[in-house]
Amino acid sequence: MQIPGQGQPGAAGRLYNFSAGPSALPAEVLQQAADEMLSWHGCGMSVMEMSHRGKEFGSILAQAFADLRELLAVPDNFRILFMQGGAIAENAIVPMNLIGRRAGFTPKADYVVTGTWSIKSQEEARKYGEVNIAASTEAQGFLSIPPVAEWRLSDDAAYVHLCTNETIVGVEYHEMPMIGQDSGSVVVADASSHILSRPIDFSRVGVVYAGAQKNIGPAGLTLVIVRDDLLDHALPITPTAFNWRIVSDADSMYNTPPTYAIYIAGLVFQWLKRQGGVAGIERANIAKAQLLYDYLDSSAFYVNRVDPACRSRMNVPFQLRDATRNDAFLEAARARGLVQLKGHKLVGGMRASIYNAMPLAGVQALIEFMREFERTSA
C-alpha cells in the first residue's frame, strides 16, 4: 500500500484528507509549527504560552492582519476582526449587530436559502427580528443558485444574507451578486468554506464571515470582515465580546483571542503568499475542480447533479449510481490513503472537499482510484 506524502517534502505518511472540516492544512505549515513549538523564534516559549499582550504575540497578530488584508485586498474602510464561536455563532452575532441598523424600521433581514447552512442562518436570525426568505431552492433540492432578478428583497431589510459556498450540497456563487444600492440593504456573506480560495468583490458586500477550520486554520478562530459604517448598530442585548465595534476598537483583543489558532492562520497566510496569493491559489483551485467535474461528467458510474454554473470548487458531492457499493468504495479508498470521502448524511453518497491545501496530485490520485474502482466493480 502506497501512502502519498501530499507532494510535500518531509511529509511521508500523510494521507490525502478530503474532510469538509476541520480539514487538511499544508504540510509545510504543520512542519513549521512543529519546529517552532517549544520555542518560538528562540524566545524560550511556545506561542500557546505567551501573553496575548506581549510584543511577541503582538507581532504575530499584526503580521496576520497585514497578510490577510493584502491577500484579500481588503479596502481601508473595512475592519478585520478575529473572533470566536465559529460561523454558527455569527448566525446570531450578525443579526445582533446589524438587524436594527435601519432607524424607523422594525428589525428585519432578507435571507437567500441555497442549502443547509443558509437554512440554519435564517432560523437563528428569527430570534432577533423578522426574516424574509427572499429566495429558496429547497423545493428543487438545492442544485442551483436562484438568479438575483428573481429574489424578492424587502424595501425595509437591514441586510440580505447569503451563504456563498454551501459546503454540504456543493453550490457556490461564482460572483458576488449585486443588489440595488438604492434598496438600503447590504450583503452579508457566510464564506466559511471558500474564503481565500478566490477574490472577494468588496464593493458588493458589507460583511464577510468565516469559521477558520476549512480554509484558514484550526477551529476556534472566526474571521469577520466588516465595513466600518456597519459597526455601530448592535442591539442592546449584544454580548460585549460579540459587539463588532468593541472588538474592532480593541484590535480583536477585547477578550483573550484564540492565540494559537491565529498563529497557525498567520502561517497559512504566508504559505498562500508563496502560492502566488489568492490569484495563484484560485488558478490551482479551478484546475483541481475542473479535473474532478470533467471526470464525473464523463463517467456513467458516478454522478454530480449540481447545475454546472453553480458547482462548488471546494466541495464536490457525488453519488455512485449503485449505492450498494458505497461502503466498498470508502473502504477501498481508505486503503489507498484517500480518506474522509463519505458524504454528509443529508445528501448521502460521497463528498470530496478540495480546499486550498489539497494539491492537484491528491485530486489526480482520487480520480485514478475512482476509475479503477469502476473497472473492478463491473
Ligand SMILES: *Cc1c(COP(=O)(O)O)cnc(C)c1O
Ligand atoms: C462549517 C460551516 C459552518 C459551521 O461552522 P462552525 O464553525 O461549526 O460554527 C457554517 N457555515 C458554513 C458555510 C460552513 O461551511
